[in-house]
Amino acid sequence: MNFSNAFELAGIWEFDFSGMGTVPQMLFKDVAPVPGCFDLMPEYYLKRGTGSYRRYVEIGGMVELYSEGLGLRGDIFWDGKKIAEVDAPFSKNIFRFDAGEFKKHELIISVNNEFDDSNSSLWRRNYDFYAHGGIYRRIAIRQAEKIFEREIKIITSNIERGEVEITLDLDGEISNISNAKIIFDNSVKEFSLELKQGKGKGIFAVPDFKLWSPESPSLHTAFIEVGDVVFEKTFGIRRVEAKNGKIYLNGKKLHLIGYNRHDAHPDFGYAVPSAVRCQDLQILKQQRANCIRGSHYPQSEEFLDLCDRMGVLVWEESLGWGNNEAALTDPDFQAKQIRETRKMALASINHPCIILRGFLNEASTSLESAKPLVKKLADTLHEVDPTCLVTYGSNVGNRDVCAEFVEVISCNTYPCWYSGNEDQFVNYDEVKKVLGELEEFASEDKLKNKPLIISEVGAEAMPNLHGGQRWSEEYQADLLEAIVRHVTENERYSGTFLWQFCDTRTYISNGSQIRAGNFNFKGALDRHRVPKESWRRIAQVLKEYEF
Numbered sequence: 001m002n003f004s005n006a007f008e009l010a011g012i013w014e015f016d017f018s019g020m021g022t023v024p025q026m027l028f029k030d031v032a033p034v035p036g037c038f039d040l041m042p043e044y045y046l047k048r049g050t051g052s053y054r055r056y057v058e059i060g061g062m063v064e065l066y067s068e069g070l071g072l073r074g075d076i077f078w079d080g081k082k083i084a085e086v087d088a089p090f091s092k093n094i095f096r097f098d099a100g101e102f103k104k105h106e107l108i109i110s111v112n113n114e115f116d117d118s119n120s121s122l123w124r125r126n127y128d129f130y131a132h133g134g135i136y137r138r139i140a141i142r143q144a145e146k147i148f149e150r151e152i153k154i155i156t157s158n159i160e161r162g163e164v165e166i167t168l169d170l171d172g173e174i175s176n177i178s179n180a181k182i183i184f185d186n187s188v189k190e191f192s193l194e195l196k197q198g199k200g201k202g203i204f205a206v207p208d209f210k211l212w213s214p215e216s217p218s219l220h221t222a223f224i225e226v227g228d229v230v231f232e233k234t235f236g237i238r239r240v241e242a243k244n245g246k247i248y249l250n251g252k253k254l255h256l257i258g259y260n261r262h263d264a265h266p267d268f269g270y271a272v273p274s275a276v277r278c279q280d281l282q283i284l285k286q287q288r289a290n291c292i293r294g295s296h297y298p299q300s301e302e303f304l305d306l307c308d309r310m311g312v313l314v315w316e317e318s319l320g321w322g323n324n325e326a327a328l329t330d331p332d333f334q335a336k337q338i339r340e341t342r343k344m345a346l347a348s349i350n351h352p353c354i355i356l357r358g359f360l361n362e363a364s365t366s367l368e369s370a371k372p373l374v375k376k377l378a379d380t381l382h383e384v385d386p387t388c389l390v391t392y393g394s395n396v397g398n399r400d401v402c403a404e405f406v407e408v409i410s411c412n413t414y415p416c417w418y419s420g421n422e423d424q425f426v427n428y429d430e431v432k433k434v435l436g437e438l439e440e441f442a443s444e445d446k447l448k449n450k451p452l453i454i455s456e457v458g459a460e461a462m463p464n465l466h467g468g469q470r471w472s473e474e475y476q477a478d479l480l481e482a483i484v485r486h487v488t489e490n491e492r493y494s495g496t497f498l499w500q501f502c503d504t505r506t507y508i509s510n511g512s513q514i515r516a517g518n519f520n521f522k523g524a525l526d527r528h529r530v531p532k533e534s535w536r537r538i539a540q541v542l543k544e545y546e547f
Contacts, residue, residue, distance in 0.1 A: 002231070002232060002233060002234075003064075003066040003094065003138075003140060003142070004232065005142055006064075006066060006140035006141060006142035007057070007059070007140060007141050007142060008138070008139075008140050009034065009055065009057070009107075009139045009140055009141060010034055010035060010138070010139070011033075011034060011055070012031050012032070012033060012034075013031065013032055013033075013034050013053040013054060013055045014028040014030070014031060014032075014053070014054040014055065015028065015030040015031055015032035015038065015051060015052070015053055015054075016028045016029065016030065016051070016052040016054070017030070017038065017043075017044055017047070017049060017050070017051050017052075018052075026052050026054070026108070026110075028052070028054050030043065032051070032053060032134075033271075034053060034055075034135045034139065035134070035135055035136055035137055035138065035139070035271035036134050036135065036268070036269075036271045037132040037133060037134035037136065037268065037269030037270060037271055038051040038111075038133050038134045039051075039113060039132055039133045039134070039269070040132070040134075040267065040268065040269050048113050048114045048115070048133070049112070049113070049114065049133075050110055050111065050112045050114075051110070051111055051112075051113075051133055051134065052108055052109070052110040052111075053108065053109045053110075053111075053135060054106065054107065054108045055107055056104045056105065056106055056107070057104065057105050057107050057141060058102075058103065058104045058105075059099050059102065059105065059141060059143065060099050060100060060101050060102030060103060060105075061098070061099060061102065061143065061144070062096065062097070062098055062099070062143070062144040063096070063097065063098075063099045063141055063142065063143060063144055064094050064095065064096050064141065064142055064143075064144045064148070065083075065084075065094070065095045065097070065107075065139075065140075065141045066092075066093070066094050066138065066139065066140045066141070066142075067086065067091075067092070067093050067094075067095070067135075067139050068092050068136070068137035068138045068139065068300060068301060069089060069090045069091070069092070069135075069136035069137035069138075069270065069300070070086060070089065070109065070111050070134065070135045070136055070137075070139075071086075071089025071090070071111060071113065071123075071131070071132065071133065071134070071136060071270075072089045072111075072112060072113050072114070072115075072116075072123050072131055072133065073085075073086060073087050073088075073089070073111070073112050073116075074086045074109055074110055074111040074112065075109075075110045076095065076107075076108070076109050077106075077107070077108040077109075077110070078097065078099065078105060078106070078107060079100065079105050079106050080106065080108075083095060083097050084097075087122070087336070088122050088319060088336065088340050089122075089123060089136070089270075089297070089319070090136070090270075090297040090298045090319055091298070091340055091343060092298065092301070092343065092344075092347045096144055096148065107141075109135060109139075111133055111134060111135065112133065113131055113132060113133025113134075115131065119326045119327045119330040119332075119333055120327070120330050120332035120333045120336065121327075121333075122319055122320075122333075122336055122337075122340070123319065125507065126322065126507060127296075127321040127322070127507060128321060128322070128506050128507060128520065129262055129264070129295075129296065129321070129504060129505075129506055129507070129520075130264070130269070130504070130505040130506055130507060130518075131507070132269040132270050134269065134270070134271060135271075136269070136270035136271050137270070137271070137300050137301075137302075138300070138301065138302070145172070145229045146172050146173040146227070146228075146229065147170055147171070147172040147173055147174055147177075147198075147226050147227055147229045148170065148171055148172050148229075149168075149169070149170055149171075149231060150169040150170065150171055151167065151168070151169040151346055152166075152167070152168055152169075152224065152231055152233055152350075153165075153166070153167040153346075153349050153350070153384075153385070154166050154222055154233055154235040154349075154350050155167075155349065155385060155386070155387045156236075156237050156238055156239055156387055157203050159211055159237060159238065159239045159250055159251075161205055162205055162206045162209030162237055163203050163204065163205050163206070164203070164204060164206060164235065164237065165201065165202070165203050166182065166193060166201070166202055166203075166204060166222065166224070167200075167201045168180060168193065168195065168198070168199060168200045168201070168224070168226075169198065169199050170195070170198035170199070170226060171198055172198075173227070174195070174197065174198035174226075174227075175197075177195055177198070177226060177227050178194065178195055178196075179192050179193060179194050179195055179200075180192070180193045180195055180200065180224055180225065180226045181224075181225040181226075182204060182222060182223070182224050182225075183222070183223045183225075184204075184206045184207055184220055184221070184222055184223075185206075185207070185208070185220055185221055187207040187208070189207055191204050193224075195226070206220055206237065209237055210237070211236075211237050211238055211250050212236030212237055212238040212308075212352040212353075213238065213249060213250055213311065214290055214311035214312065214313060215311065216311070217236070217308060217309060217310065217311035217352075217353075218236065218237075219234055219235070219236050219308060219309070219352070220234070220235055220236065220237065221233065221234050221235075222235065233350055234308070234350065235350045235352065236308065236351075236352025236353075237352070238250055238352045239251070239387070240355045240387060240388060240389055242389050242407040242408055242450065242451050243449065244449060245448060245449055245450065245451055245452070245492065245494075246451055246494060247355075247389070247408070247451045247494045247495075249313075249355065254313075254355075254494070254495075255488065255494060255495050256290065256291045256313065256453065256494060256495030256496070256497070257288075257289055257290060257291070257484060257487075257488070257495050257496060257538075257542060258284070258289045258290055258291030258292055258293070258313070258495075258496075258497050258498070259284070259289060259291075259292060259293070259497060259498050259499075259500060259501040259524065260292075260293045260295040260455075260456060260497050260498070260499050260500045260501065261280065261292050261293065261294065261295065261500065261501035261502075262295060262500070262501075262504045263277070263294065263297075263299060263300060263303060264504050264505065265527075266504075266505060266519075266527045266528070269505075272300075274302060276529075277300070277302060277303050277306060278306055279529070280501070280502075280529070281306055281307065281310050281312055282310075283525070283529065284312065284501075285310060285311075285312070286539075287535065287538065287539045287542060288539065288542035288543060289538070289542065290312065290313055291312065291313040291314065291315070291495070291497065292307065292312055292313070292314055292315070292497075292501070293314075293315040293317075293356075293455065293497040294314060294315065294316045294317065295317070295361065295393075295500070296317060296319065296320060296321050296361045296393075297317070297318070297319040298316060298317075298318060298319070298340075298344040298347070298348070299314070299316055299348070301347075301348075304316075304348055304351045304353060304354070305351075307351070307353035308351055308352060308353045311353075312353060313353060313355050314351070314353045314354045314355065314356070315354075315355070315356035315357070315358060315391070315455075315497065316344065316348060316354050316356070316357055316358075317344075317357065317358035317359055317361065317392070317393075318337065318340050318341040318344045318358075318359045318360075318377075319340065320337065320359055320360040320361055320363065321361050321362060322361075322362045322363065323360055323363040323364065324363075324364050325364050325367055325369050325370070328360075328363060328364060328367075328369060328370050328373050329369050329373075334372075334373050334376070337359065337360070337373065337377060338373075338376055338377060338380055341359050341377050341380055341381065342380050342381075342384055344357075345357060345380070345381055345384040345385050345388075346384055349384065349385050354388060355388060355389060356388065356389050356390075356391055356408065357381050357385070357388050357389070357390055357391075358390065358391045358392045358393065358410070359374075359377045359381075359392055360373075360374065360377065360392050361392065361393040361412075362393060362394070362395040362412060363392070364396075365392070365394050365396055365400050365401065365402040365403075366396040366399040366400055366401060367401070368401060370401070370402055371401065371402055371405075374392070374402040374405050374406075375402075375405045378390050378405040378406050379405075389406075389407040389408050390405075390406045390407055390408070391406045391407065391408035391409070391410045391453070391455075392406060392410060393410050393411075393412045393455040393456060394409075394410060394411055394412065394455075395411075395412040395413070395456075397411065397413065397437065397438065397441065398437060398438070398440070398441035400441075403447055403450070404446060404447075406450075407450060407451070408450060408451045408452075408453060408494070409442050409447060409450050409451065409452045409453065410453045410454075410455035411438050411452070411453070411454055411455060412454075412455050412456035412457075412499075413434055413435075413438065413454060413456070413457055414456070414457060414458065414459070414499075415427075415430050415431045415433075415434040415435070415457070415479075416430055416431060416459060416479055417458070417459045417460070417479075419434070424469050424470060425468055425469065425470075425475065425478075426475060426478040426479050426482065428482055431479070431482050431483065431486065432486070435454070435483075435486055435487075435490075438452065438454075439452065439490065439492045439493075442492060443492065451494040452492055452493050452494060453493070453494050453495055453496060453497070454483065454487055454493065454495075454496035454497070455496075455497050456497065456498075456499040457479075457480070457483050457496060457498060457499060458476070458479070458480065458498055458499035458500065458522040459475060459476045459479050459480075459522060460476070460520070460521040460522050461473045461475065461476035461477075461521055461522070461523075461532050461533075461534065462516070462521055463503075463521075463526045463530070463532060466533075471521075473532045473533035473534065474533055476522070476524075476532065476533070476534045477532070477533040477534035477536075477537040477538075480498055480524070480534045480537065480538060481534075481537050481538065481541055483496060483498070484496065484498075484538060484541050484542075485541065488541075488545055498524065498538070499522050500520070500522050500523050500524070501523060501524065501525060502523035502524070502525040502526065502527060502529055503519050503520060503521050503522070503523035503525070503526050503527040504519065504520050504523065504527065505518060505519055505520075505527075506518060506519065506520045524538065
């Protein structure tokens, strides 16, 4: 989602934590950074309630306000009038409204981080990652153009000829516009796309094209001129396929070795600084890993831009975790999931780094009642972007009944950790047995042509605890090395996303006693990105396999 020529609203805002109330009751006696999480500020540390942010913006007429993430939910006020509601914390939105006459206007954004445990909730208290309150990501405002986009999609049509399919769905003053002019990169050649009521679709050959791949992350830019408005879109040309039980990128077999990563930091929550995101990917590439699973919510535009440019493969998924039958069959929950999953795919569709999209991590997909929603979500992703593979992280093993709806089978499994055994050291026979059972499940006739991935696997390691026993760095390293070697040497697997990139803050509830200090310590790096033994061990293995 490109939102250029905008006034960035990052900075220090006035802040109020007086709880729920109307705008006149807000006192704004404090200040807070934006982006930022108010529940990491000293005065409000880990508190739950409503925090309100205020600043003044000098603008007028029709405007567009861009919000990339706030939570867990929020209301937006312009001069005391509510202009928008947000009910999904990582949802990218553009709100178009009349700002009134050109002058300084009051903008207030009230966000609430209290839990909603209803069946329709997108974030319940038992989700295994921390529920921060704040304005997480980019927020900006700009003067609205007379013509604006509903959808602009650029997807690969043919890699041999460098052809892309461009789909436009525009709104505004479009009644007298019959075509769009398209120019790629610095080419002098112009293309024309016929428009009818702002809509059009066509296939175009990109001059002097280069394919996008992790080894050569080449990007192109399309300048789409409609009337006197120009839309600038960056994209890549690549083909992703699932066939004969394998994943292929540009015709070459692809093996994925990487990590699940929360876009979070112990000091900043979900308002992760640019430097941290960039350094995380640089560390990843130094290790020779090639992919990230954005667990378990849509990723920031900045992070996806970095992955495009640095050649890191991405699995992106919509928000969900452990949703049970009551949620999966709830009409409101279903509608929100479909809406947010479609919105996620549209917002990130022009990013070539994304090769997998998913939803509903660890939902109750062993139940027949889960099938309607899983099918609808898969159909939604296929409709928005047929060039991307669809999957979901399943933790029910061979009892899963929904794998028929997706291209890739992805299994979350934790041998030697959640298996119930009492072994003090890694039981390699158990690892082999569990992975063998998943291979057997994925080799059934109806599934045998689908690639198989271990989408989560790991063990907790307390930093600087040594000895090889459970919770030690060596225990985690022994287990992860065994997993990576197995999935690399076994032809049935297309790779693994290890759990997880770094230690992260997680839930505080009655179940918090299993999370020391309310942190998940399964990171191969600690919370401040210091390597554990497993990080060094996996680096050696990937060097050995020449990843």
